[in-house]
Amino acid sequence: MELKLSIMRPISKLILMFFVAEIIIFLISSAIPINSSSLVQQYNGIESSIRNEPYILIALSIFSNNIRVALLDFIPAIGILFLAYSIVNTGMILSAVMTANHIPGIIAALLLLTLPHSFVELPSYAIATASGTYILLRRNEWIRGILTLIIVPIELFLAALIEASLFFVSNPYIMWIASAPVLVGLYFFYQYIQKVADRHVSVSSSALQPITTQQYYSLDSQYFNQYRDNWAKALLYESQGDLSNAMNFLWVSIINLIAAIAIKMNMPYYTKEDLDRVIQTLSYQYPQLNLLYQQAFSYKIQNDYQNFKASITQLAAILQNIYQTSISRRIG
Secondary structure (H helix, E strand, O other), X not given: OHHHHHOOOHHHHHHHHHHHHHHHHHHHHHHOOOOOHXXXXXXXXXXXXXXXXXXXXXXXXXXXXXXXHHHXXXXXXXXXXXXHHHHHHHHHHHHHHHHHOOOOHHHHHHHHHOOOOHHHHHHHHHHHHHHHHHHHHOHHHHHHHHHHHOHHHHHHHHHHHHHHHOOOOOOHHHHHHHXXXXXXXXXXHHHHXXXXXXXXXXXXXXXXXXXXXXXXOOHXXXXXXXXXXXXXXXXXXXXXXXXXXXXXXXXXXXXXXXXXXXXXXXXXXXXXXXXXXXXXXXXXXXXXXXXXXXXXXXXHHHOXXXXXXXXXXXXXXXXXXXXXXXXXXXXX
């Protein structure tokens, strides 16, 4: 689990964070008993206005309302407040309706979360909020936030189709037959969007932040020299039987080498997430690279020096070839 979280894209971490917060806020707000006839009337008015409509009109009505909420959630910074407000308001309405019927709101909320449309609809608000927040935090990667937002209207439209069908079936859970493949399809579509974003971010970074000749012959070569120095120190520790320090210096040397390549690619290299993204980008041309990188990190966590050394040696050979090839091309 630690390995998977470590290589998770920053935008995916934001989505997960907002989604978990969304669920928690919804459960807390629905658990507080509320006696409000106005909220009950508001809910009854909305339900009665669409209950007798044709299926497609119900779906469009649900979709139009939800997409408005999602677009507000997308607004950088302010969208977080809109997300919190909409979730709290939904929880309060549910609590008021359930309190009027002498049913604990938290029970209704938990049951609502098991309905087939919930886990198609709810993540879309987290995705919208995360996309806007990502643009605010990483302005040079704004295109990733925009591309990620593409999934939101698709997700909400599919969720609306599923939710509208609940008015016409006797057992709502049967619609999990539709929800399950929708969730799988959306997951793969999300991964595809992120891969497209990886390529665009790499290209745009190169275009917006050109490397000067002085930078080319200084900073990246410094990192490359640090890579060789730390690798030599690791081998020295290994010869002395100090495998713990040998492993640490081998890992640091690989980080130095990736940073040197990142500079050549004009990509950010300040955090581990930045370096993960360099590996992901290079993996389009060298498919085995990401696997070796993940294996090495996993073996490091497990303190398995022999397998770690084998993986990181292969990784270093590929990365060093990439670095030296870029040097040759630049000089040529």
